[in-house]
Amino acid sequence: MSAAPEAPLAVTPIHAEHVALGARMVPFAGWHMPVQYRGLAEEHRAVRTAAGLFDVSHMGELELEGAAATGLVDELVTQNARKVEVGQAVYTVACNEAGTILDDLICYRRGAEKWLVVCNASNRPKIAAHFAAAAAPLVAQGELRYEDASDRTALLALQGPRGLEIAGKLGGDGPALADLRPFRLRDATLAGVACVAARTGYTGEDGLELFCRNEDAVALWRAVVAAGRPLGLEPAGLGARDTLRLEARLCLYGNDIDETTNPLEAGLAWVVKLDKPSFRGKAALERVRAAGVARKLVGFEMRGRGIARHGYPLCGTSGQPIGTCTSGSPSPTLGKSIGLGYVPAAAAAIGTELRVDCRGKLVEAVVVPTPFYKRPQR
Amino acid sequence: MGKNEVRADRRYTKDHEWAKREGVEVLVGVSAYAVDQLGDITLVNLDARPGESIEAGKPFGTVESVKTLADLFAPVSGRVLRVNSVLENAPETLNDDCYGAGWLVAIEPAKPEEYDALMDAEAYTAFLATTDH
Numbered sequence: 477m478s479a480a481p482e483a484p485l486a487v488t489p490i491h492a493e494h495v496a497l498g499a500r501m502v503p504f505a506g507w508h509m510p511v512q513y514r515g516l517a518e519e520h521r522a523v524r525t526a527a528g529l530f531d532v533s534h535m536g537e538l539e540l541e542g543a544a545a546t547g548l549v550d551e552l553v554t555q556n557a558r559k560v561e562v563g564q565a566v567y568t569v570a571c572n573e574a575g576t577i578l579d580d581l582i583c584y585r586r587g588a589e590k591w592l593v594v595c596n597a598s599n600r601p602k603i604a605a606h607f608a609a610a611a612a613p614l615v616a617q618g619e620l621r622y623e624d625a626s627d628r629t630a631l632l633a634l635q636g637p638r639g640l641e642i643a644g645k646l647g648g649d650g651p652a653l654a655d656l657r658p659f660r661l662r663d664a665t666l667a668g669v670a671c672v673a674a675r676t677g678y679t680g681e682d683g684l685e686l687f688c689r690n691e692d693a694v695a696l697w698r699a700v701v702a703a704g705r706p707l708g709l710e711p712a713g714l715g716a717r718d719t720l721r722l723e724a725r726l727c728l729y730g731n732d733i734d735e736t737t738n739p740l741e742a743g744l745a746w747v748v749k750l751d752k753p754s755f756r757g758k759a760a761l762e763r764v765r766a767a768g769v770a771r772k773l774v775g776f777e778m779r780g781r782g783i784a785r786h787g788y789p790l791c792g793t794s795g796q797p798i799g800t801c802t803s804g805s806p807s808p809t810l811g812k813s814i815g816l817g818y819v820p821a822a823a824a825a826i827g828t829e830l831r832v833d834c835r836g837k838l839v840e841a842v843v844v845p846t847p848f849y850k851r852p853q854r
Numbered sequence: 855m856g857k858n859e860v861r862a863d864r865r866y867t868k869d870h871e872w873a874k875r876e877g878v879e880v881l882v883g884v885s886a887y888a889v890d891q892l893g894d895i896t897l898v899n900l901d902a903r904p905g906e907s908i909e910a911g912k913p914f915g916t917v918e919s920v921k922t923l924a925d926l927f928a929p930v931s932g933r934v935l936r937v938n939s940v941l942e943n944a945p946e947t948l949n950d951d952c953y954g955a956g957w958l959v960a961i962e963p964a965k966p967e968e969y970d971a972l973m974d975a976e977a978y979t980a981f982l983a984t985t986d987h
Binding site: 511512515516517715719781782783785805806808813835 | 920
């Protein structure tokens, strides 16, 4: 039903596994990716109640090592990289000088002078060039090694309340990963595969992200599926990934954040450390903070019959447009329809009534607290 | 209901609606292929109301899944006799039984020749084979 893509699509090392599992494959950011296997709702539920396994090898991995590595990461992101401990990861954004968002990233500190920076697939060329340009003089001085390792690195996300239990069945360091704290990482051997295991993810559930070499990815994928199936694990596609992240109010680059939005209005002030001496975009973000944000990214739920979609206008109660929906979907966990969007700061308070212009129909909605879903403490 | 099941007792459009003649009326729904493409259906909006006229090829509502929204196009022109009110609170009926309980509207056809011009099961099956999926 869709037109043939213009350029040949890239495939991950696990591509043949997805096809063999009967996944529906779609073009995504230049990649041929599984959007669903058995069904979005079933996969979503599996991640919330047991576990799901995602192939997210399309994401970008940048490696930096050397005396200048920590300083460079610290300069290019809004979080304080110098305060990140060895073996710790941090969610952050990279901004341009205008203070708007080039990408959101997770930066993993693998050693005192060794970093792994993970960026979105859609932004990889931009972010790789951004880091490479900043790295070049330091590389020339011998203070840094920089590599875009995306093409040799696979990434599996094992997410869900039983994720760590499943990892424990993979042998090697699997059982020990139960002691890994959230946003911590370590080198590990799982099912005979050398990987970096991090307790991070993009679903709002507990779980692991496992980085390994391309050539080991199928073995690791198969081992996790085999160990996980008896515990309720399902392979999960980009469709469930999107509904899971939306329920957890995790931003999607290109939808909720982009180069026209700044992290303060996007609700990401917590990742912006304005007390750092210097970082890219700091001056602009200081001006934004001093003036106050004009608009805010809010969560809303639909009260009337309708599903908000990316790009639908958000309106006041008399129907006047005041903002834009950036993400929207039925929430499989909550059984109602939810969304994110930018509205004027004055209309951002919890309980504010909105109308969503669903292709000409004004449907009632109300601003609600986020995240929409918070996992139970276990 | 098979994934891409096509039933021989009705006719089809290129937009994957089906039309089935039953006495004086034509029942309208969406095909199993369309349902499979959409995934879990979460909302059915039928804009057409009983008594109103709808025109072949013109939208009469939308069906939405978690992922996407699709317009519904009338396969034949005529007066709407009934709409399937079950779908308002149970849109998943389309996933369960798109050729039966998941019918959308019943139309009193104005131009019988429009029905005859729709694809029969054989032609629709051939059409699906040429569709990118």
